[in-house]
Amino acid sequence: MNGVRPTSGVQDVLALRQEVLARSEALRDVRAATDATAGAPAAPAGADFAATLGTALQQVSAVQKRSGDMQAAYERGEVTDIAQVMLARQEAGVAFEATLQVRNKLLSAYQDIMRMGS
The missing domain is CATH 1.10.287 (Helix Hairpins)
Structure with missing residues (x-):
């Protein structure tokens, strides 16, 4: 490498990417929890x-x-x-x-x- 340091703009983009990944993981956790409750016994049809x-x-x-x-x-x-x-x-x-x-x-x-x- 030639010793060029990333600018704050690149760091901001990387921080934003990390935040998006964290939110995506949180959404996956919510979906997994929803899928787990979907496996529970169902109520009578239409109720x-x-x-x-x-x-x-x-x-x-x-x-x-x-x-x-x-x-x-x-x-x-x-x-x-x-x-x-x-x-x-x-x-x-x-x-x-x-x-x-x-x-x-x-x-x-x-x-x-x-x-x-x-």
């Missing part, structure tokens, strides 16, 4: 579907609210880390997109069931 769907929608709403709050705080100058704001926005976008996909699948299944009677 908790509405409650589960309602809870999922509340979680998506909470993620979107947090994203909006972070964006507003950034605009007011209270939050200075744009990476956190952008990650929150992306998380909210992914959660909303997943909700739309679930809705589309449910609607398609409903339409298929309705066609079966015809």
Whole structure:
């Protein structure tokens, strides 16, 4: 090596990368915990579907609210880390997109069931 030291910009990028990796690991832990509880005995069919769907929608709403709050705080100058704001926005976008996909699948299944009677 020629003795060139990394600039603070490179160090910032490496620190951001480390933070993203840590958050990714935390999400994997949450997913593993969710998968572990999914293996538990299921409730009677249909008994908790509405409650589960309602809870999922509340979680998506909470993620979107947090994203909006972070964006507003950034605009007011209270939050200075744009990476956190952008990650929150992306998380909210992914959660909303997943909700739309679930809705589309449910609607398609409903339409298929309705066609079966015809």
